[in-house]
Amino acid sequence: MKDDSFVKNVVRYIYRRKRFFLYVLVLLLVLSYAVFGRKGILQRVELEMENSELKNKLKAEQEKTLMLQKEVEDLRTSDKKIEKVAREKYGMVKDGEEIYKVVTDSTK
Numbered sequence: 001m002k003d004d005s006f007v008k009n010v011v012r013y014i015y016r017r018k019r020f021f022l023y024v025l026v027l028l029l030v031l032s033y034a035v036f037g038r039k040g041i042l043q044r045v046e047l048e049m050e051n052s053e054l055k056n057k058l059k060a061e062q063e064k065t066l067m068l069q070k071e072v073e074d075l076r077t078s079d080k081k082i083e084k085v086a087r088e089k090y091g092m093v094k095d096g097e098e099i100y101k102v103v104t105d106s107t108k
Helices: 002-016 018-036 041-077 079-090
Strands: none
Touching: 002 018, 018 041, 041 079
16 A cells, blocks of 8 residues: 555656656657757767768778879889889799799698
């Protein structure tokens, strides 16, 4: 019976202070929308994290682009760079040079 009277007392208390509890309810609804809504604080934090991640990727891609542009410019202007690429990538040799292939015994 004590639980029943406690509930009745709480209901009477809330009923007497309806306006106050109405304000509290409205405030809770507004706060929950501000935090969890489509344009709420949590969504804002997620978008800021994604923005930061994308900026880092963009910076890395820009650095990679600059490196590749430098390499292209070196290939256009430097005969040594062209020779190096031809030797390493395509296995080309100058006239009169001989290539020796070294085979190692991998069974040891």
